[in-house]
Amino acid sequence: MLDDERPPWGRAYGLYRATPPQGTRPSPHWSPAEKKIARRAFDQALQAALGRVMAEFKARASAASTSSQMWEIEDYLRRQRREIDEMFDYRYSQLIFVFARLIREGFLDENLLAGLSEEKRELVRSILSYAAKE
Template sequence: MQASEAEWTDIEKKIARTAFDKAYEREIEALLKQVQKQASTLVDLGELWQLHDFLSAKRHEIEGKYDYQYSVLLFVFAGLVKEGWLHLNELQGLDKDKLSKVAVLSRM
């Protein structure tokens, strides 16, 4: 099964959406904590601009990573599993082939 050819049932779509949103929330929560910590220690304008640059890069990274198109969703899930934002067990209920593909891709 090619990822771009995978059919998604209504149940799989709900599971995927929940898992996707959960991973996004985790990453954003971690980012907020990191930024709050960094912001609390700022002492000069140079550090403020460094924080700005960090946030700009993170925004670009996160907006590119969280792509909810079914044709690429298995790859997105694999990346999120690899980075630790998503756990394979949160995808239970997806087709066996989809789960296998995510598991294999996440180990690459």
């Protein structure tokens, strides 16, 4: 994809880097009502992710019959914990990107963001649209 084809928010907010530079991400104002909606959606997505890991853990643990399989389960849990810690970042400056990723990965339904400003919801949709093209 050429730079000219990339959405402007991607360049401006560092979406094309693994770790965007500080101060380059959108940091819209979050009203108290939006903060409650965001927290509820975030917590629900976190529970969905943890539930998925728990189900996989139980399946692997019940199927394990050797010590090497037991240690593989430990490795799995360590990787999942790292991934969840990375994915679930509840800083308001990051939430737009977090919500887009959670929707893309199936942990969050976009309808749970109803009540956020149209600007925030449009940013989430833009990120999802761009991610779908890659």
